[in-house]
Amino acid sequence: MNLPSLTLLGQSLLSGIFIGALYGLLGLGLSLSWGMLRQINLAHFALAFLGAYLTYQLASAGMDPLATLLVVLPCFFAFGVALHWVFARFAISPFNSLLVTFGVTVIIESVIQWIWTADYRRLESHYGDIKFRIGTLFVPLPELLTLLVAIALALGTWAALRYTDLGKALRAAAEDAPIAAAFGVNERALAMLLSGLSAAFAGVAGACLALSYTLAPSQIYAWVGVVFAAVMIGGLGNPIGPLVAGLVIGVSEALTMAITAPAWAPLVSFSLLIIVLLARPRKF
C-alpha cells in the first residue's frame, strides 16, 4: 500500500474542514432551537435549501450571491417567528415538533419542486472561480467564506448568549421559563426571537450551499443524518458545539477517504456519535 502524499493529506484535511464548517453552520440553528426551545426542527434543512434556491434565483437575476442575504434573512426571520407562534399557540410538544416540522419539510420540498422542478440547479458565480494557493494546496473562496461565516456566527452567538443581557435572559428562559418570567423575562418574545434567528441561520447556510453545491430538492435529506450527529455530539443549545463536532466529523471523514476506502467514510460520523453517547450520555 502506497503512503498518501503530504499534499493529498493536506488537501483532504482542508476539504474536511470546509465540509465540517458547513455541517456546523447547518447545525447551529438546529442546535439552538432543539436545546433552548425544545423544538426538533427538521424543517431547518428544508429552510436551508429554500434559502439556497432563493439565492440561486436572485443571483441568476443579477444580484451578488452574498447580497441576496439582505432579502432572504428578513424573510426567514419572519418565517421562524411565525413557526414558533404556531408551536406556542398549539402547545406542540418536542416529540410532536419532530412530526410537524417533518410535514413542513415535505411542504417546502414540494414548493421547491413546484417552482424550480426536480432538475438540478447550479449557481454560476464569480466566487466559484476564485481560489487561493498556499504552496501545493488550494483554498477555494466559497468554502473559505463558509468556514469564516460558520466561525463568526458560532462565536458571535456564543458571545451574545454569554455576555449580553438578552443572551442571559434567553438562557434563563431556556433553563426555567416560569422562574425567568417571574424575574421579568418575556419568555414568549425571546423564544420568537430565537426561532427567527435559527431560521435566519438556515438562510445563511443556504447561501453557502448555493455557492458550493448543485441543488436538487431531494438533497434536503442527504444532510440530515450527519448534521444531527454533529448537533448531538456538539451538545444541544451550544452554539460552538456543532461547529467543533462538524469539523471533527468532516476531517475524520476526509482523512478516511484519503487514506482508506472512501466507502468507509459514512461510518465515521455515526461511530463518533455512538462513542460520544456512550461516553457522556447525561449531556443528552
Added chain:
Amino acid sequence: MNYSKGLTLIAAGALLALGLALQPAAAAPSGKPIRIGSTLALTGPLAATALVHKVVGEIFVEELNKKDGLLGRPVEWIVKDDQSKPDLARTLYEQLITVDKVDLLMGPYATGAILSAMGVAQRYNKVLVHHTFGMPSMAKYDMQFATWALGPHPEETFTNLLYDALAKSAHPPKTIAVVTSKFPSVHFLSVGAREVAKKRGLKEVLYLEWEFGNKDFGPIASRVKDANPDFIWVGAIGLEGNLLLDAMKKIDYAPKNHFYLYPAPGPMAKSPEAKNALAASVFEEHPPFTNNPVAKAFVEKFHERGAKAGLPDTSVDVQAASSYSAWQVLTTAVTATKSLDDKTIAAWLKKNPVDTVAGHLRFDGPFNYGDDLMKVKQVQNGHWVVVWPTQFAAPGAKLIVQ
C-alpha cells in the same frame, strides 16, 4: 319528372354531405379507453430524471390519441408517484393491476423500481416493457422487455467499445483510474470496466468506491490528482460526476481523459470542467439519429414540452429516447397482434424486432436482450455528440483524446 329528379339529386347530395359531416375523422379513436399503468419517481432523489420520462409518456400518448389511438381506442395513461422508493413502486403496481385494472403496464424509472415492478408483473403474468434497467442479468422474468439497449453483458460489450475507441485514438491511454459509486447498477459496470481494462493491458493506478449519497468529493479528487491517470472511469450516477468535477476544479486539476457512466446530461454538458468528458448513449440530437423522421418530430416536440414542464435542459438523449422507445415497443406489439393479451404480446416481441428511435431492438437473446446499442458520446463545445462508432458520429465530430 326533371323537377323530381333534381330534388332527388339535391336530397342525395345533402344526405351525402350530412353523412360526411357526421362521420368521425378517420383517425379519431373511440370506445372504451385502453388503460396503461405505470409509476415514476416524480418526487425523491430520482425525480430530476423521472420528469423526462413523464414528459415523454405524455407526448407519446397525446400523439397516439391524436391519430387512431391503440386498436382504434383511446389510450389513458395512469401514472403514479413512487417517490423514488422501490418498495412503494411494488405496492403501486399491485394497485394498478388489482384496483385500477389497467390493461397494460409500462415500466417505472430506474433499476430498483423496475425490479419491484417486475416481481408484481410476474405474479400477475403481465408484460412489462421498461426503459431504464441497468442490470440485464437480473431481468429473470420471461415477459419483461428492456429498451435501455445495453445488451445482456454490457460490463464486457460497452467497456470494450469504449476502450476500442480510446485505443484507436492518436493518444491511447496507458494508465487508468476506476472510481465508482456503490450504486448497484453503476457498480457492476465499473467492476466490469476494471476487469476489461486489466485484460487489455491498461495499468490501474487507482481504484476507489464511495457510498451513494457522498457529499464530499474533495479527498477523492485529491487522490485522482495524486494518481494522475491517462484515463479515468467515473462510475457516477446523477450529480456525482459534477460533484467530482467541481472538487477537481477546486484543486486545479483537470483530468486528461474522463468517462462518466450515468451523468446528469444537462449540468455536465454545461460545466466548463466537463470539456471532452465521455459518456454512453443510444441517441443524441444530430444525424444520423435525427434522419429518422419520427425521431426528428419527437425531438422538436420534446423541446417544446420539456420547456413547458420547466426542464432546464430539453435535449433528447439516452433517457428520453429509451423512454420513447418503450412506448413504441409496447404499442407496436399491441398493434401487430391486435391484442391486449399479455402472453400474445410477449410471444410476438420475442420473435419480432421493433424499430425505435433508439435503434433496432431485439428481444430474443439472454434475459430478453438483443444487441448492445450503446455508443460513446463526448462533450464538445458545450454539447453532447456521439463520437464512436464513427458511423454514428455527429457530422464533423471526432473523438478527442489528450
